[in-house]
Amino acid sequence: MNIAVIGTGYVGLTSGVCFAELGNSVVCVDIDEKKIDRINKGLMPIYEPGLEELVSSNKSQNRLFFTTDFKVAVHNADIIIIAVGTPSLEDGDVDVSYVESAAKEIAKYINNYKVIVNKSTVPVGTGELVKNIIKNTGGEQTHFDVASVPEFLREGTAVKDFFNSERIVIGTDSERAKSLLMELHSPLNTFIHTTDIRSAELIKYAANSFLAMKISFINEIANLAETLGGDINDIAIGIGSDSRIGKKFLSAGIGFGGACFPKDTKGLIKMAEKAGHDFKIIQEVVNVNSNQYKKMIEKLNLEIDNIGQSSIAILGLSFKPNTDDIREAPSIKLISDLLTLYPGVKIRVYDPIAMSAVRNSIGEKVVYSENIEQAVTNCDAALIVTEWNEIIEFGLKSYKNLLKQPVIIDGRNCFDLVNAYNLGITYHSIGRKPVIAERQEVF
Template structure:
């Protein structure tokens, strides 16, 4: 089948490459000429494990271009995978979606199905359909369908090729049949629903996971107060099939391109429609407060951060990606710098992006050892494998004051029992809490 994909970010590019790997002829469209040239060479413009390899394997079925007219005019299916960034009021910015819709309306020369892959507010598919029909130039039938994505950064290729479900939102049988053909070789349950239900499934799913994370972080905070261990608590909870083990990992909050944006967008949408989602509103508030957890912990050990050497391990919002969107590092590091701390950052893939935000006054390190050498304090913000596998004895050997504040619970408490390291994590007791408290 001849497919066009608008947008080559995480959603668009992964979707296009995965469809091409299944034998479809896919044309990916982007406005960035340099990005397109890079993709034409078989290079992925985004960091995503497994994507570069699959992209090279599927190049005979892939075309990358800035020429949307040639891509859309004779496509059977056109996926819209452009961004819907958060606006100041929390609502979703649909500018890019409507720009693509206008281009399709002006160039489509055959019957086709336009598929909204981007995360959009409930009712957007209806608006896009009306917009395209009002703007279209040629006398062809253009259908609109909702097909939300459920991929996670770091596992996006696997999440697409081995999806938990494929949701198809339609108002007519024809676009449903077409999308069933598109996904014929994908081994996943295919759920055909109304378009508005499909749009809601996306938001409801993401926001439920955000709720789960915020809930367990609140339980973790209470565990610290009453002396319980959040790891033991979540282990006990997870055996209940109604709860499960996933998304019960306590830490310093969720980030990235989905959960923060989607919770705020659904909260705004509910308020706009005279509804109040109090649980979502609470999740947003809990998550924002949780990001400052380690800075608050640091105040137990130092009255201020003036002239302190602080090591930061991990600046991306999660491992397996170079994405900094809504990452705790973006709020913690400025606070430390404003209080006079000297910052050293280590991250295996996110440093170049972080340098764009903070090109000066931060020392970027090529290894964990360099970051922690002579440090008065170490903050773990991302649970990279290199951090989890790091020899903890080196904290004691290399740091001036081995105080490790772990925002991702990377280590077992027992590992620090016979050390002179103060290890303070989330929802658990502090190991060696009194060794370095500033009097």
């Protein structure tokens, strides 16, 4: 099939490249000339394992093209996928202005039957919005259908997720569109759920908000476990072994970040508010998450008397491993709080991929280290924020040997408590009681 993908962010770029890998002819279009030029030169705008290689191979086989020419992209397409950004507004509502702009561009150049797919995460009713924009902006003479096919790609494993998806959701009221979209996704050999457009739009928000709820729930249990003397890892195994609950998204830590969960939980709350429904449970998910990263500062205060005169290493800056995305990352909030609360504190940071993004975000307020060793040497404490393999594999012995005093605040529960204790490391994690030697009475 001939496919046009509007938008070359995480969703658009990954989807376009992977559809090309399935044998389709794909044109990815974006208004950002510099971005398109860089992609055509082989420079990826995002870090995503496997993506660069697929772009190169599919371009060489003339199945994948990048352009700023909407007319070329729209004219030749059987299916047009809208995959533009839908950022949060200040009040938590979803900004669909980029979707509206994409619909207007489609309306200018639509020349025959097309299936127009909303793949961006959009509020319920956006399908009708796109349909009306195209009809009212010159596209009324051409027959077309609008559908919703929400994406379920995880940053850091997006390519893998595309080819190993657990399900595809197709929302449309047109049998013709349904048939084309079923054919497009059939090589993925996975369960395809078909429904109406509004249900498909809500499925995406419901799925992400439910997963966010699991994260906030296990973090609340972790906080309680610390108080009561339980171990969150054992608790997670105990409840996750129940098939009704499942093991995934039960890793306690310092909260979720990224482009999806924060935006989608707030978006669902706003949608509910507009519909007259007070979505209290999701509001509490957001509330819990907004405070969870502060646990690291609380634990740091237990060990460092004067943080304002100390040097702190922060390891891991992206919101999760295998991505350079720092949107809503706990690291950025943590750095901001430390600098505000403790004037004079010296912060060294390290991340395998996200250093440039952080520098662009916060400038020279911190020291950017070339490696872990440089970041932690002679620091008063190391704070582990993102569980990159490199940070874990560096090993507890190395941390102890390089730190001025062996204090580690681990926000991702990367290391064994007993090993840390045996090495003489003051080690705090999330939801796990530190190993403390039993006191012996001296008579």
